[in-house]
Each structure stands twice: as C-alpha cells, then as structure tokens.
Amino acid sequence: MAAEGAAMIGGGAQFSSGSAPGGCFDVAVVGSGIVGLGAAYAAVRRGLSVVVIERGARITGATIRNFGHLCIGAQTGEARGYADAARELWLRLARDAGFWLRESGTLIAARHDDEFRLIEAAAAGGGIRLLDAQELADAAPVAPGVAVGGGVIETDLQTDPRVAADRIAGFLAARGVEFRMRTSATGVSSGRVDTTRGSVSAGTVVVAVGHDIDQLLPHVADDAEVERCALDMMRVQAALPKPLGAPLLTGWSLVRYGRFARLPEAVFVREHLHRQRPDLAAIDLNQMYTQLPDGSLLLGDTHVRDSVASPFQSEDAQQAILDEASALFGIAAPRVIERWQGVYASAPRDFLRCELDPGVYALAVTTGIGMTCGLGFAEHVVAAATDISAPA
DSSP states (O other), X not given: XXXXXXXXXXXXXXXXXXXXXXXXXXXXXXXXXXXXXXXXXXXXXXXXXXXXXXXXXXXXXXXXXXXXXXXXXXXXXXXXXXXXXXXXXXHHHIIIIIOOEEOOOEXXXXXXXXXXHHHHHHHTTSSEEXXXXXXXXXXXXXXXXXXXXXXXXXXXXXXXXXXXXXXXXXXXXXXXXXXEOSOOEEEEETTEEEEBTEEEEEEEEEEOOGGGHHHHOHHHHHHHTOEEEEEEEEEEEOOOSSOOXXXXXXXXXXXTSHHHHTSTHHHHHHHHHHHHOHHHHHTTOOOEEEEOXXXXXXXXXXXXXXXXXXXXXXXXXXXXXXXXXXXXXXXXXXXXXXXXXXXXXXXXXXXXXXXXXXXXXXXXXXXXXXXXXXXXXHHHHHHXXXXXXXXX
C-alpha cells in the first residue's frame, strides 16, 4: 500500500504529494516533462540527490501529447547534437525502465518529384536511404499511385509517449529521485525553490516548465519571445492495408525539419504545397502518422501560435486531417477514438537556456522537437552545471 499523501505512478513507484515540505538536495528540478525528467536522470546518474517539483498530480503536458516520434536524423546543427545524445539515453531508459521503444527509422512518402529531389539532396549527407515507388509501397501502407518514391531516415526511434513518461518517472523514483506532485513553484533563487508547500534547498536549480515559463519567469519568457503553439491531434482506428512499421512523414513534414527545410530544394516543395493546398497551409499542417502497439494510429497535426492557447478547436481542421489520411492510405474514413490539443513552447530560437542566478537555470525546447532533443539537451546542461561526468 502507498503511504497516505503519495500517488502510485510509473509502475508502482511512490510519488510524494508534497506533504513533507523542505529538505536539502543537490539538484531541484521544477517540471516533470521530458526536459525535467532528463535533468533528473542526468543528475541521479552523477550520484546527486534530486527532487522534482510538479504542480500536477501526474504528467499530462506536451511530453505525453505527441507522436512518440524521435526524429533524430531530420535534425541539424545544435539540435542534431542533442538528438544524437538523446538517442543513446532513450535506448538505455527503454531497457532500464521497461517501456516499448523500437529502432524503426522513419519513412518518408514523396508524392511529387520536387519532394523526392528534396529527400535526395538531404540523403547526400548520409543516414537516409532512398526508396523508389515500389520499395515505398512495400514498406508503407500508402495507396497505389500516391507516391513517386521516398526514403528512410535510418537513425530514428519510436515509443509510446503515454507509457514512456510514466515509466521513466517510476524508474527515477526507484533510484531515489523524490517527486513532489501537486506542488507549484512560486519562486526560484540561488540555492532555493519556494513552493506552495514550503521552500526547498538545492545546490542547483533547473526550471523546465515548457510553455508555462511565462507563469513563473515572465521576464525570461518575454526576452526569449516564448509563446504557445497549440495543435490538433487524434488517435484513430483505421483499416490500413498493412501495418505501419515506422513513423511516416510527408512533404508537409519535410518543410518543417531543419535537415530538409534549410536546403534550397525545400523552397520548391513549400511553394508547390502552398499553391496546391492553401487550406492545409492555413492550418500549418504537419501531415504525419505513427502506429501504436495496439494498432491504433496517431494523426496530426495543426499549429497555431499565440500567447494563449485557445481552447476551441476547429472541426474543419480536424476533418482535413482525417481526409488527408484517407487519401494517402486509400481507406475509408478512420474512426476517431480520441482527440486532444497539444501545446508546446515556441520561440524564434529552438532552445532556451539561461542562468538566472548562480546555479539557477531555465531550460526549454522552444519548438516541436522536445521528445527528440529534450533528454540530450538536459544532459548537456546538467553536465556543464555540475561539472561531474556521468558513468558510461
């Protein structure tokens, strides 16, 4: 039995609801999304005592509201470095925490010659294997004649985010990380986090609250121009002609990811898509798909950026997502099981990292690649902040 004031999360690990205020820790992490979990993992691997302060009763934010697509090979620059580091951490955590993860790669369906030329240009850097039309048809359940070819991003991974986040938290709790749930941070300073259940002392403080950074640190959010990006997503039952063995991207995805979007060939793809389907451009579509172990399919997603995420979702936008899935796979309208709104932090720069006071850091992945880069990003920051090497 769990003690009174504790919640059973993450495979039976006990999480304090914050009934015992105070305490002194090497590291205090505010926020239990993937960046916060990554910071806690980086710290505990270095032998440090850690507390995670989370205002919710369980993990419910962007970390569980996504495709579970770890798109390592589509990143470039700083993001690629964090993604490569995160890949090894995901593989290790899946083994140690016991959750489903597969080295699936990512499939790309090119429906036009300009999309295939973009994939071809990106493949020149390695790690992407080109597919002709028949090879893509053999690998993915796309309708006959829909695609002219495609590719496979070979480094990519897939997981179920709803399970993975809780399993990681449970694994960290079993390693001695204290989780104080239903506890809001009200202020941070060197060596201290003030919360709704008393103050916590810590040598290093990491604030990783995603888009809600404007609630705790409005000046940081203002300086970094952080706003909210809201998206429509859904889970459906679909009669696919064959299983989808890897995440599937389309041209709408390629013009979003750095490795493709920064190439000259992306200009032609973007112009073609926007000219052909201005309605989909208007909802800022990322047309992609992942299939979960139970056979259900994740569909999405739209993007709307604002300081506040509107709670009202457009049925026209969601119908467009369903219609595009039917056309790509050549199937009848999928049956919707769930709909939800994802929200993540968005800013001109992909990563927010600043030291507010000595030993106090604010972190956020400020684009839609948090699951891909978050663990590696947090590892990098904690390593620099503690100056302690993690064991292999």
